[in-house]
Amino acid sequence: MSADASQSAGKPADNPFGLTPGAWAGAGRPLTTWRLPLINGVAAAAIIGAVGFRLWEAHLPQYAVQEELVLIGAGVVFAVLAIAVRASRLATSLAIQLPLIVVAAVLTVLVLGVAGPWLGDDLPPLAAAAFATILLHFELGLHARRFAYLFVIAIAGLAALWIYAVTALMVSFGAIAIWSLVLLGTGLLAYLTRRTIDQDLGVQVDRQASLLGSISDLGEGLLITEDGKYVASNEAYLKLTGYSPEELRALPTLIDLAPLEERETLTANLSKRFRGGDAPVRYQAGMIAKGGGRLRVEVAIHQIPSDGPHRLLALVSDISERHRAELAERESEMRFRTLFEQAQAGMTFAGLDGKIMSVNPAYCELLGYTPDELKSMSIFDVTHPDDVEATKEAQRQMMAGDETKYRFEKRFLRKDGEQVWTDVAVRLVRDTDGKPLYFQTVIVDIGDRKRNEVLRSARFAVTQALVTAPGWDKAAPHVLEGLCQTLDWELAEYWEVDAPREAMHFVTSWKRPGRDTSAYETTSRETSFRRGEDLGGQVWELGVPVAITDVSADGSARSAAAAAAGLKGIVGFPVRSGRRVVGMISLHTWAPRHMDEGLVAVMNDIGSQIGEFVERKRAELALQESEKRMRSVLDNVSDGLATLDSTSVIESANPAVVKLFGYLEEELVGQPIDMLIATTHRSGFVNYLQRRLKLDLPSSGAHETMGKRKNGSLFPLEFVVSSMHVGTRHLFIGTMRDISERKAHTDALEYQALHDALTGLPNRSLFGDRLRQALLSARRNQRMFGVLLLDLDRFKDINDALGHDRGDSLLQEVTARLRGVLRATDTIARLGGDEFAVLTTDAKHPDDVVSTARKILASLEGPFAIGDQMVETGASIGIALYPVHGDDPGTLLRRADVAMYVAKRSGGGCSVYAPEQEAQSLRRSGLAGELRRSIPQGEMTLHYQPQIMLASGSVYSVEALVRWNHPREGLMPPDRFIPMTEETGVIHPLTAWALDSALEQLCKWLAAGIDVSVALNVSPRIIEDHSLEEMVAQALASSKVDPRRLTLEITEGVAMAAAAAKALHTLNEMGVRLSLDDFGTGYSSLLYLMRLPVHEIKIDRSFVAGLGTDPDSGAIVRSAVGLGHNLGLRVVAEGLQDRLAEGVLVEAGCDAAQGFLYGRPVPEAEMTAQLMTNPGSKGAAIESDAREAAPAETPSTTS
Known part of the structure; x- marks a missing residue:
């Protein structure tokens, strides 16, 4: 059972009825x-x-x-x-x-x-x-x-x-017998007592059950309890609970049928009743039926008088349905009250006479009155006078029964006098007999909707005029007519800002038929506004609407004409394009009229719409003209150009694309650009293109791929995508170029960069790469290998005696013999001059490497037929083994070199590196300690060699070359001590001294009027430890020389190193020029070269020496010159010694040259004299050509 709301819930007590x-x-x-x-x-x-x-x-x-x-x-x-x-x-x-x-x-x-x-x-x-x-x-x-x-x-x-x-x-036995009889008698007495009780109980229960059964027809449950336990009941009670009498008697107490939360309250009430206290005779409670279902019952109890146990007669009625109905009614009433109080719509109840009875907060807020004020008024007191009659008519129809409810739009008057448009729903409430009781009204503010309707009407009129007209000049009269018709004005004018003349002038107007305003319109055509002047000038300057209540009396230039025409109110609205005012629309009427928020909102929106239309039409015309010009350009360029949309679909293609791929333009338009790319290269191309389109850069780096023509043939293709704006359109331009010829040159240069031009062997760079790979493999597989350095005996004598051509032939023959005795897995390289290197990777024992060296020596023992001469030579070989003698390339090469010098000093043959050899080498040179003292003692000096512009023959720069004026050895070239400076760390102070000395001398030349620049070689060590940038910055700051007059020369190998990139870019940002020295002998990647900030390349002397006699050398030089110019770099040839080679360089388009033909390195005094006689041409020393723009690496300070 579930107790009344007034009764508290609780737990059942141990003795719920408080029994006696x-x-x-x-x-x-x-x-x-x-x-x-x-x-x-x-x-x-x-x-x-x-x-x-x-x-x-x-x-x-x-x-x-x-x-x-x-x-x-x-x-x-x-x-x-x-x-x-x-x-x-x-x-x-x-x-x-x-x-x-x-x-x-x-x-x-x-x-x-x-x-x-x-x-x-x-x-x-x-x-x-x-x-x-x-x-x-x-x-x-x-x-x-x-x-x-x-x-x-x-x-x-x-x-x-x-x-x-x-x-x-x-x-005694007799006493026991008597005792037993007494006990049996007592037991019999107990049995008879129990039987009597049972009989009495049965009679009473039967009597009570018979009584209850006789009144079952009442339909109510009747129940008799004794001290809270079940005694008897009628069939209706059993049917209500679902229990049998036996199940009910087994319950400790009938309170157990009640829900837990009500048991304590029920127990307390029954206890009060048993004690004679004030307890309810009738109450409602919950009951849990046998199946677990909850019922709501009403219980009426009557206590049966008794001297013994407490007995109750209870009438139990099922009121579950009535209870649910009451709950639903209370909940509905609560919901309605909540809705009434919290509704966003205004709600009111009014009597049949219109007297307001009740209002909700929304109704009060809408009309601005308090509830008490409204309750003292009628509906008609707050209705707009023009809508009172319509309201009364609606009420009459509902009272007559013609309508049960009414809905219409009407205006209310707020307390402050402002009118409010509302949507009203009225219902007449009647009683059960149909008698009218009161009016229930719901009102919703539709002011915004009304304003939006006006806005939509005006916008539609304006939009229709703009859409149907080809241009603003045709659309303007229709726009002005639409504004007057929808917004209820008499005359509308359009004025336009003439920015070049700084004035606003009349363009056109429209007026309603009727009054004559021709004189006013004539005055308008003759009038122009300056910024801030009169109506138009204020709108132009302020960018906001401006209203004049009575234009006929404002004293302006048009006031007299307005008075004659009868015009009064005028409002000017700005026409905008973005934030810029481009014109004005002025609206006129016969009566004074003020601006309201609705009108301002409408005209601001329409003004922006018209401004955008005007600007868009102007932009379309400009775009058409621009596209015509662009099409003319595209049709006349040699490169293939295609315009793309943001999804890389072709929109147009110029004739060069048609010629390059063999498609008609009609076949290309609408197709994705990647249809022109070979299938094998398409994925990489698409990735490149998507990145560029997403980044939306003005221009992008070139992408090399493989093009595919209509006939299926493939060719190397360079593709560059850039973006541009044509009017309001955003286009992407794809530039395509066939680079077959350049690719062939590049491949040749790539090969030449990694191979010796004379012998075709790998050069030092490629050998170094293979040595590094061998190290990785040997570490991984725990194997050994050998490095052999080979220097030919008497080669200098042969070269001097027979000439360089015969010397080159000897090197080629040596190469052939080396290839004949070495295995395919061995690497042979020419490191320079007569120095070769061999990498043996299949050695299993040191003796295998020594055996290879002996095979090499044996192959060189026989004479060589060089032309008509028989020449004999030998070799000295130094051997270093991994991992015994070192575990990095530099160490292995250096120790092999030490061993080679030991072999050479021993008269040839081969020598395996031993630790004592290195110490002997240093002691033999005797120069390591003296090097550290050479700079402070002033033993270092600079010699200078001129660099000549081939076109003019003038000196534009000089290269500073370090010499050591040794106290005993005399003047020493750099190749004898520079490597030692790098090993000992003297290279750092030596570089700083060379920079300071060269720039100091440059200042003297410039002060003497000599227009010249200076160049220095820099060591890789300086770049590797990132000390070059600070040295250069300090030297430039001390000398105050223009950084563009300083050129730093770096070798190809150093420039390609990843560690050099930061230093080169820093130097480039300083303004220092950078030159790539010994170009063609390194292993530079051309793609990486394109990214290097270098300004010039110097073709290696080995290529220049063969010009005029060797066709291959000429082809290589011409390729190098073409490559340099394509990359926007100056090209300098070094080692030039004869006029024939000079002619080839001039013919190839080489920019400058350096070599013995123009002068050997000389001290500063001699170079000053030479410069005074050939001071150079103005502007040659500092070249501002747009092709040059990037820095190089570290100083080597070599000759």
Whole structure:
């Protein structure tokens, strides 16, 4: 069951009804609360009296009398306590009754046991009387429905006393027989008592059940309970709960049928009623049926008078449906109240006379009144006068029954006088008899919608005029007409800003038929506004609408004409393109008129729309002209050009694309650009293109790929994508060029960059790469390999005696013999001059490497036929082994070089590196320590060699070359000490000294009027440790020389190193020029070369030496010149020695040259004299050609 809302929920108590000792009677005959205690008291007194009397007759000894008195006293106390407990509420507890029974039995046994020896055969009657008392408790247990428990206790007690009497007291057989008969009689008495109770109970229950069954037709559940437990009920109650009578009787209490949250409240109410307190006679509660379903019942209770247990007659009615209906009604009422109070729409209830009865907050907020103010008014007091009659008519129709509800748009008047457009829904509420009661009204503010309708009408009129007209000049009259018609104005004008003349002038107008305004319009055509002047000037300057209430009286240039035409109000609105005012629309009327927010919003929006239209039409015209010009350019360039959209689809292609790929333009348009790319290269091309289109760069780096013609043939293709804006359009331009010829040159240069031109062998760079690969492989596989450095004997003598041509032929023959004795897996390289290197990777033992060296020596023993000469030479070979002699390329090469010098000093042959050889080499040179003192002692000096512009023959720069004026050795070239400076670290101070000295000398030449620049070689070591940038910055700061007059020369190998990139870019940002030295002998990647910030390349002397006699050298030089110019670099040839080679260089287009033909390196005094006679041409020393723009690497300071 579920209690009323007024009743609190709680947990059920242990004794929910607060029952009295009469609760021990289940449903039997009535017993008063004093009868059982009286019986107990009489029985206890009789036993104590009988025992006392017999003991007095027996003349017990003193100690026995004392014991009995103590026991009898305890019995008296227990009897009093038992009577008190039995008469109290504690009698309902089995936990109290059990100890009472046990104590009674124990006291009885003790009393009889002490008195036994003195009583003899009188003991059995006394024992029988004692156990009769115990069986009284048994009878009570029967009434309390605790028969099972107490019967076991009683039987156990009787058996114990029986055994005790027979064994301990030694009672005679006759006494035992008498005692047994007494006990049997007592048991029979208990049985008959129980049967009588059961019969009484059955009669009463049957009678009650019969009564309840006879009134089942009432449809209500009738129930009789006793102390909260089920006794009987009618069929309606059983059907309501779903339980059988047996199941209900098994429940501890019927309170268990109630929900947990209501049990405590129900228990408290019933307890009050039993105590005669103020408890409800009728209440509602929840009930849980057998299936778990919840019911709502109404219970009416009546207490049945009784001296014993508390009995109740309860009428139980199922009110679940009524309860749910009441809840739904309360919830509906609450929802309506919430809706009424919180609704965004205004709501009101008004009487049939229009008197306002109730309003919600939204209604008050909409009209600006308080609730009390509105309740003192009628609906018609707040209705716009023009809408009062329509409101009354709607009410009359609803009162007449023609309409049950009405909906229309009407205007209300706010408290501040402002009108409010609303959507009104009115319903007439009637009672059940159809009698009208009151009007219920809901109003919604539709002011924004009304303004939007005007806005849509004006916008539609303007948009229709703009869409249907080819240009603004045709659209303007229709736009002005649409504004006047939709916004209710008489005359509209359009004025346009003429930015070059800094004025706003009249363009066109439209007016409604009727009054003559021609004089006013003529005045407008003759008028122009300056910024800030009059109506148009203020709109132009402020960029906001400006209103004049009466233009006929404002004293402006048009006021007289306005007065004559009868015009009063005028409002000017800016026409915008972005934030820029490009014109004005002015609206005129016959009466004074103010701006409102709706009009401003409409005209601001339309002004922006018109401005955008005007600017778009101008942009379209400009775009058409631009596209014509661009098309003309595209059709006349030699490179293939295609315009692409943002998805890389071709929009147009010039004739060069058609010629390059063999497609017609119609076949290309609409196709993706990657259709022109070979399938194998398409993925990389698409990635490149997508990155560029996403980045949206003005221009991008070139992408080399493979083009595919319509006939399926493939060719190398260079593709560059760039973006541009043509008017408002954003286009991408794809530039395509066939680079087949350049690719062939590039491939040749790539090969030449990694191979020796004379012998075709790998050069130092390629050998270094293969050495690094061999190191990686050997570390991974734990294998050894050998590095052999080979230097030819007497080669310099042969070269000097027979000439360079014969020397070159000898090198070629040596190469052929080396290839003949070495395996395919060995690498042979020419490192320069007569120095070769061999890498053996298949060696399994050091002896294998030595054996290879001996094979090489053996192959060189026979004479060489060089022309008509027979030449003999030998070789000195140094050997270094991995990992014994080193685990990096530099160490292995250096130690192989040390071993080679040992072999050469020993007269040839081969030598395997030993640690003591390196120390001997340093001691042999004797220069390491002297190098550190050479700079402070002033032993270092600079020599200069001129660099000549081939076109003019003028000196534009000089190269500064370090020489060591050794105290004993004399003037030493750099190749004898520069490597040692790099090993010892002297290269750093030497470079700083060379920079300072060269720039100091340059300052002197410039002060003397000699227009010249200076160039220096830089060492890789300086670049590798990133110290070059700071050295150069300090030298330039000290000398204050223009950085463009300083050129730093770096080798190809150094420039290609990743570590050099940062240094080169830093130097380039300083303004220093950078030159790539010994071009063609390194292993530079041309793609990487394109990214290097170098300004010039110097063709290696080995290529220049063969010009005029060797066609291959000429082809290589011409390729190098073409490559340099294509990359925007100056090309310088070094090592020029004859006029024939000079002619070839001039013919190839080489920019400059350097070599013995123009002068050997000389001290500064001699070079000054040469420069004074050939000072160079103005502007040659500092070239500002746009092709040059990037820095190089570190100083080597070599000759």
